[in-house]
Amino acid sequence: MQLYNSATHKKEEFTTHTPGHVEMYTCGPTVYHFAHIGNLRSYIMEDVLEKFLRWSGYDVNRVMNITDVGHLASDADTGEDKMLKGAKREHKTVMEIAQYYTDAFFSDCEKLNIKRPDVVQPATGLIDDFIKIVSGLLDKGYAYVAGGNVYFDSSKLERYYVFNDHDEEDLAVGVREGVEEDTNKRNKNDFVLWFTKSKFEDQALKWDSPWGVGYPGWHIECSGISLKYNGEYLDLHCGGIDNAFPHHTNEIAQSESYIGHPWCKQWFHVHHLNTSTGKMSKSKGEFLTVSLLEEKGYDPLVYRFFCLQSHYRKGLVFTWENLDNAQGAYNKLINKIAALKPENGPVDEAVLAEYKEKFNQQVGNDLNTSMGVTALYDALKAKTNDATKLAILDCYDQVLSLSLLQKGEEKRRELAAQAKAHASAGYTVTGEGDPEIDKLVLARGEAKKAKNFAEADRLRDELKAMGVEITDIPGGATWKRV
Ligand code: AMP
Ligand code: ZN
Numbered sequence: 001m002q003l004y005n006s007a008t009h010k011k012e013e014f015t016t017h018t019p020g021h022v023e024m025y026t027c028g029p030t031v032y033h034f035a036h037i038g039n040l041r042s043y044i045m046e047d048v049l050e051k052f053l054r055w056s057g058y059d060v061n062r063v064m065n066i067t068d069v070g071h072l073a074s075d076a077d078t079g080e081d082k083m084l085k086g087a088k089r090e091h092k093t094v095m096e097i098a099q100y101y102t103d104a105f106f107s108d109c110e111k112l113n114i115k116r117p118d119v120v121q122p123a124t125g126l127i128d129d130f131i132k133i134v135s136g137l138l139d140k141g142y143a144y145v146a147g148g149n150v151y152f153d154s155s156k157l158e159r160y161y162v163f164n165d166h167d168e169e170d171l172a173v174g175v176r177e178g179v180e181e182d183t184n185k186r187n188k189n190d191f192v193l194w195f196t197k198s199k200f201e202d203q204a205l206k207w208d209s210p211w212g213v214g215y216p217g218w219h220i221e222c223s224g225i226s227l228k229y230n231g232e233y234l235d236l237h238c239g240g241i242d243n244a245f246p247h248h249t250n251e252i253a254q255s256e257s258y259i260g261h262p263w264c265k266q267w268f269h270v271h272h273l274n275t276s277t278g279k280m281s282k283s284k285g286e287f288l289t290v291s292l293l294e295e296k297g298y299d300p301l302v303y304r305f306f307c308l309q310s311h312y313r314k315g316l317v318f319t320w321e322n323l324d325n326a327q328g329a330y331n332k333l334i335n336k337i338a339a340l341k342p343e344n345g346p347v348d349e350a351v352l353a354e355y356k357e358k359f360n361q362q363v364g365n366d367l368n369t370s371m372g373v374t375a376l377y378d379a380l381k382a383k384t385n386d387a388t389k390l391a392i393l394d395c396y397d398q399v400l401s402l403s404l405l406q407k408g409e410e411k412r413r414e415l416a417a418q419a420k421a422h423a424s425a426g427y428t429v430t431g432e433g434d435p436e437i438d439k440l441v442l443a444r445g446e447a448k449k450a451k452n453f454a455e456a457d458r459l460r461d462e463l464k465a466m467g468v469e470i471t472d473i474p475g476g477a478t479w480k481r482v
Helices: 037-055 082-090 094-111 123-139 170-176 218-229 241-259 290-295 300-308 320-338 349-363 369-381 386-400 404-423 435-449 453-465
Strands: 002-005 010-013 021-026 059-066 072-074 078-081 119-122 143-146 149-152 191-195 234-240 264-270 273-275 428-430 468-473 476-481
Touching (some): 002 264, 021 218, 037 059, 037 094, 037 290, 037 300, 037 369, 037 386, 082 094, 094 300, 119 123, 119 218, 123 149, 123 191, 123 218, 149 241, 218 241, 241 264, 300 320, 386 404, 428 435
Parallel strands (some): 021 234, 059 119, 428 476
Antiparallel strands (some): 149 191
């Protein structure tokens, strides 16, 4: 696979430290609020990347942290603690907030067909490991204590910047956000490894350490968690583009100083989901969630489809109109799949292999998911039988995860049930596409027509007990689950 590496600014052949095996790390969510659909764009694209690697034959160990401590309002260690902010907002404890929003995050992921990483580690569960790394950095002379906190000394590195050359402005982030700068720092790029005294209100949770009671900085958690579960040679590190600096730059600084050799080979950064007013962000307070999309009647997979239509290294603008277009295209795709006849076979293995290789070339070119989506339409147009087309779509969907065959099958059953209902003396049953229910609703309609009201009532009651509500409409009935 060819993959763009933000550390070298080049598309490169993807390689791993151990042949056939990928150690992959993803920066997880800061669980002080719901994930917004911008965050989820990053997780969708990372999910496709992981699935593509597995599909290509790699065995993948994917690790993700849950940030439940240490992430301040500004990524440069200044401002209010994000978890504390969430806890205050909801009059709950930090751990209650963390649990609630971690569960909400994984529930959103499930709705978007995002696979759960092999290892998920909340930062608060690994404090001893972080302390060990901070002690190691102090022993090696890469860190210093000032004003009660432990800082990484960026002047000890030959090269600090990895992803870009930044000028003086970078760490003026704090100034821009109207919060006080940390004067304990010896150099502008130094960052906190361990807090015992923040100038800002303290995080609620604290632990004992050789430097006093306190809590870890945000960056150290990703290094600590990755070193523990991925080992010292990381193949692939993922995150949104805003994580590149200073978060990932600092992760590299502390990890490599601690282990004494190069750490992560490839860096994968997903560009932002933007609204008409700029980047979607939690701290702005106004953002869109998966639940909101559902409330408005969208299937979350339509949002996944929308994301796959564009390249991860380009900003993506969200508008309702764009989502409606994606909804229309997704529905049409499912209808086309539903029209295929699975019994029209057998699967032509040679054609399947040919299409698999095409997809490998297209998506394997820097995770070109929009080409992956185009490949679905090509498969539908292929000069082959329906069973083979379905096998190709199934093969592609192992990577794209749009539930294509399942949705196609549901639609096919719904259409079949409707066709059957139509055939029954002009009496039409419509509903949620369950042939068994359709049959009972149809039987009730027939009983009514035959003036067998006792039987019609009995069937209505039976359906009601199954949680199904029937509404009579001209020329038939419609039903829904309540
Ligand atoms: P957070 O929960 O703020 O720590 O962010 C979780 C992930 O979402 C990180 O990888 C961020 O880089 C990423 N992210 C934040 N905002 C956006 C956005 N608007 N579009 C895409 N990814 C984002
Ligand atoms: Zn991280």
